[in-house]
Amino acid sequence: MFASAKLQAIICTSRIQQxxxxxxxxxxxxxxxxSQGALVYDVGGTPLRVSPVPSxxxxxxxxLGFAVPDIASAITVLRERGVTFExxxxxxxxxxxxxxxxxxxxxxxFRDPDGNLLSVVQYSEP
Numbered sequence: 001m002f003a004s005a006k007l008q009a010i011i012c013t014s015r016i017q018q019x020x021x022x023x024x025x026x027x028x029x030x031x032x033x034x035s036q037g038a039l040v041y042d043v044g045g046t047p048l049r050v051s052p053v054p055s056x057x058x059x060x061x062x063x064l065g066f067a068v069p070d071i072a073s074a075i076t077v078l079r080e081r082g083v084t085f086e087x088x089x090x091x092x093x094x095x096x097x098x099x100x101x102x103x104x105x106x107x108x109x110f111r112d113p114d115g116n117l118l119s120v121v122q123y124s125e126p
Contacts, residue, residue: 006046007046008046008047008048008049009043009046009047009048009049009064010048010049010051011048011049011050011051011063011064011112011116012050012051012052012053012056012114012116013050013051013052013053013056013112013113013114013116014052014053014054014055014056014114015113015114016037016039016050016052018113019039019050019112019113019114020039020050021113022112022113023039023041023048023050023112024039024041026078026081026082026083029041029042029043029048030042032047035049037051037052038050038051038052043066048064056114056115056116057115058111058114058115058116058117059115059116059117060117061117062109062117062118062119063116063117063118064116064118064119065107065118065119065120065121066118066119066120066121067121067122067123068120068121068122069122070122071098071106071107071108071120071121071122072096074120074122075096075097075098075108075120078110078120083110084110084111085097085108085109085110086108086109086110086111086117088109093108096108097109101124103124104124105121105122105123105124106121106122107119107120107121107122108120108121
């Protein structure tokens with residue numbers, strides 16, 4: 001039953017106006033709908049529901065990731081829009097903040113206005 005279900009991503013925000021500016025404006029995601037106070041964006045055919053909640057805490061782990069064909073370009077665009085990338089002491093980051101995984105995939109992390117940890121990743125070619 002669930003293997004054929006359509007996946008919906010959900011992220012919580014206690015700052016809906018800032019979240020709208022971040023996801024719609026800064027990331028450039030197209031707003032598809034507003035539903036019961038939530039913002040519903042389209043991310044490559046998958047709905048991303050940004051749902052208002054009374055309070056949130058910054059996440060310690062990645063809650064949402066964006067797979068892109070060119071991570072360097074994505075990082076450049078995000079930096080130009082004011083995004084700061086996270087660095088973690090247990091990982092070896094290159095100058096742009098990217099970590100190379102053992103399979104040659106590359107990933108970098110950043111946060112939304114609520115402190116949710118997001119990633120941008122370029123998977124290695126098989």
